[in-house]
Amino acid sequence: MPRWLARLTGRTARGPRTGLLDLHSRQALFAAAGQRLAGHPGALALFDFLDLEELRVLYGPHCAAAATAALVQSLQLLAGDAGLVARAGATQFAVLLPGLDREAAIEAAYAVLGRPCRLELDWAGDELVLVPELAVDVCAGPAALAGLLDSLQRALARHCEQEERRRRHLRRSRERHSRPMPV
16 A cells, blocks of 8 residues: 555644634644654645635535535545645645655545545535646745745646636637527
């Protein structure tokens, strides 16, 4: 059994929290990284669940809270005892995975959230599926963590912009090639 899979166990409460679902704050992530990485590189995975905003609008705050709770539980399972989960933005969650390289971190995310990564939730008879954007890279040490997190956030923002441009282009292309039916 791979080492990363063996450590996918429940997580114990440690360190300062944001108060929201037992999450670390961004600052607590940076502060705790020193002892978690302990001179060894580790991976930082950044998940952006943009659908959480739409979920709140369409299904209400209770549904968004239930989805966030299920999401945090899955991410804490991914982090295990050695790692930690932090809120990195309104819809972004960072997971520090000490001792893992990029590929092992991605495989660990797939093991917990499925391939492709997703969160499935049943709400009022509807099956909701949230698919995050994911960026993963290796952090050489705690001093580089803040820069790496900013870099991953910029990479996800660029990816989302490119994806939106691609969707807009495809929509316009379909509209250009469609013709109205005669009455």
